Amino acid sequence: MPVSVRSLETAVPKTIIRQPDVRDLFRAQPGMGRLADRLIGAAFDASAIETRHTVLGELGGEFADDTEGVFLDRETGVLRNPTTGVRNEVYIDRSPELFLAAARLALETSGGLTAADVTHVVTVSCTGFFAPGPDYRLVRDLGLRASTQRYHLGFMGCYGAFPALRASRDFCLADPDAVVLVVSVELCSLHISSSNDPDTIVASSVFADGAAAAVVTSRDAPAGHPVLDLDAFETVLTPVGETDMAWKIGDHGFEMVLSSYVPSIIEKHIEGALDPLLARLGESRPEASADIERWAIHPGGRSILDKVQDAVKLSDAQMVESRRVLRDFGNMSSATVLFVLREILHDADAAGTGTGTGTGTSTSESAGNERVCAMAFGPGLTVESAILTKRVAG
Numbered sequence: 001m002p003v004s005v006r007s008l009e010t011a012v013p014k015t016i017i018r019q020p021d022v023r024d025l026f027r028a029q030p031g032m033g034r035l036a037d038r039l040i041g042a043a044f045d046a047s048a049i050e051t052r053h054t055v056l057g058e059l060g061g062e063f064a065d066d067t068e069g070v071f072l073d074r075e076t077g078v079l080r081n082p083t084t085g086v087r088n089e090v091y092i093d094r095s096p097e098l099f100l101a102a103a104r105l106a107l108e109t110s111g112g113l114t115a116a117d118v119t120h121v122v123t124v125s126c127t128g129f130f131a132p133g134p135d136y137r138l139v140r141d142l143g144l145r146a147s148t149q150r151y152h153l154g155f156m157g158c159y160g161a162f163p164a165l166r167a168s169r170d171f172c173l174a175d176p177d178a179v180v181l182v183v184s185v186e187l188c189s190l191h192i193s194s195s196n197d198p199d200t201i202v203a204s205s206v207f208a209d210g211a212a213a214a215v216v217t218s219r220d221a222p223a224g225h226p227v228l229d230l231d232a233f234e235t236v237l238t239p240v241g242e243t244d245m246a247w248k249i250g251d252h253g254f255e256m257v258l259s260s261y262v263p264s265i266i267e268k269h270i271e272g273a274l275d276p277l278l279a280r281l282g283e284s285r286p287e288a289s290a291d292i293e294r295w296a297i298h299p300g301g302r303s304i305l306d307k308v309q310d311a312v313k314l315s316d317a318q319m320v321e322s323r324r325v326l327r328d329f330g331n332m333s334s335a336t337v338l339f340v341l342r343e344i345l346h347d348a349d350a351a352g353t354g355t356g357t358g359t360g361t362s363t364s365e366s367a368g369n370e371r372v373c374a375m376a377f378g379p380g381l382t383v384e385s386a387i388l389t390k391r392v393a394g
Helices: 019-027 034-045 084-108 134-142 161-174 198-206 262-280 285-291 302-312 317-329 333-345
Strands: 004-011 015-018 051-054 120-125 149-154 179-187 209-217 226-237 245-250 253-258 294-297 370-378 382-392
Touching: 004 084, 004 333, 015 019, 019 034, 019 051, 019 198, 034 198, 051 209, 051 317, 084 134, 084 179, 084 209, 084 253, 120 134, 120 161, 120 333, 134 149, 134 179, 149 161, 161 179, 161 209, 161 226, 161 333, 161 370, 161 382, 179 333, 198 253, 209 333, 226 262, 226 333, 262 302, 262 370, 262 382, 294 302, 294 317, 294 333, 302 317, 317 333, 333 370, 333 382
Parallel strands: 120 149, 120 179, 294 370
Antiparallel strands: 004 209, 004 226, 015 051, 179 209, 226 382, 245 253, 370 382
16 A cells, blocks of 8 residues: 555745845844845845744734844844844744644644554654754644654755655655655754844845645545545755755854855756656656656745756746745744645646556546656755655545
């Protein structure tokens, strides 16, 4: 039996920030030179992002009545620089509600599975820490069995959802009755800071907050229920880029290195990174863009999507979901590619309607199925990828 994603759901904080407003906020910070002003304008205006979500209500003008602002001075509009401890306290306070909201939605739309069916919990996050952690909180707050196996994948960055899905698949292959709840939550905005540094400016222009949850199992789904079969995974380290995408803990937040060379590194090495994955399925790269109908590319930024599209020769239609998620939500680190896959899973005009033309060899192959290639990029520089089959259970 194939191991499938039975449901995929998302949750975001209520505060929405608009890209021009955040751009102007950063431009207005003290100590910004003319070069920084130009860099901020270029990074924000070329981002292809319109809106992002944040747990920091202050960035949306929402202040508690009795506070001057922890991250933003209420009177002057100057960004404050709280310690890492203060930032992490906000993570401890705000992340559990997003873990829980996404998890509950995923269970509600899983086609008959309930909290009583869950055997494993896998949580993913790189933007905060606490213990007992989010995996424990989900078991407690969802009323899962005390014997539920728990795993937390931390500090992997934007590709973290792939090891979580791969581990879930392995759990289900080992135990056909397993039901794995995967939840990723990232509060990237907690590490916001004002700087003349180009890497910090780029990070400030793209990162956002969000949550996504998936239910993974090999149990049969009800007839008519759309699923994503997890067919194959691959991980590749590029020979260069170790210092171009990095993430470390500083005294005043987590410090991101995201150099301007990252899109070029991805463009140069993406084809070689895809080859091992496609070889598992008897595919060759020149035919992949035609044989694989849907592509879920982690929208790390506009230039990354542009480089991948050009290198793999994807059509504009194959990039629609990735660009839409970037436009509406920005880069939510590990949760982002799950937002893209959710759009594909919920697209009722695709699999099961007879429109698919995939030539893959999934155990559930039929005329209406569609092949999906998903990929994300993170520190290392690491390329994680997967082949999935979207189908409607018979």
